[in-house]
Amino acid sequence: MDALGFRRVLFISQKGQPPRADILGVYDSETIIIGEVKSVAESSVVENAAAEVANLLDALKKWQGVSGEYVAFATYVFSGAGTDVPNIQQIGSYVVSNAWVTPASAGGLVVPPPVDKAKFKFVYVLFDPASGKVAVGIFDAAEKNLRDKNWIFGVHNAVEEALRTVGGDEIGVLGELLAERLKALRSAPYAKEVGIFIDMLGGSPASVT
Amino acid sequence: MIVDRISVGGYDVVVYKLRNDAIHGVFMGDTPLLGVYNDMGRALLFSAYFAEDSVVYRRVSGGSVIYLFAVDSEKLNSKADTWGIQRHTVVKDVAATLLYAEGYANAGGIATEVTLPRRCWRI
Structure with a gap:
């Protein structure tokens, strides 16, 4: 836990193996899973999660092939007042969702217009339900960045730091x-x-x- | 069945139930601009309730931009509960609102419905 009560949550990937609780970071781009690193439960749950995430990545790659750009959107809500998910309350995790901006995520309805600005933006969101503060970090990303745990750490730390303080240019x-x-x-x-x-x-x- | 209707930026935002799902729609008059399964519509909807007093700060550092603002958590959770939408979904939509407002995505370009299933949240 850090000063804000956040637990470290990282992208955890696996390559032909079930995700491991003690693996941090993104190790390959084939399967990315997001999880609370200390609370891996039954192996069946892990396997299901791996399959789901594989589907996500597949969908992401498909859209990437269409538009050439995408926005990844990750959201974390912390335990306590801000979450209504029993499992999270029980284990103290704050991982609730991971969403990718892709037409496949909308059920394959349409290919949306390309993202307006630069390619490969990675969006990382932190929310503190106690204060209501929301920090939205938008980073230039590339596939190699998503495989680099240090980059992910940096993203997290930058957004977390923003959440701690108030300021910046009021827009x-x-x-x-x-x-x-x-x-x-x-x-x-x-x-x-x-x-x-x-x-x-x-x-x-x-x-x- | 329409369960709620508000105005956001001159648009009518309608919450309606379709089959068993609580869904949203954004209409201009009778014309749907944003449709089901488009989270931007829902983002607009939620924004209308708390975005009016959310001052947005922007920081630019190198190639990254970080926005910071606050929302009324109590109001946000209340609406989520009323409509039977999970609270974390509301937070996603708040962020999506900002992405849209700042031009990072077009209408229809954000969908935040790919979530890890509930059983995966325990990991």
């Missing part, structure tokens, strides 16, 4: 930033997406009411 209020972006959306030609969503909704917005 606005989240709601206002969002409103500005929505204005741009309103004027953009989104006919294609609208058509897709209508299809998703069963042909007519009225059908979902």
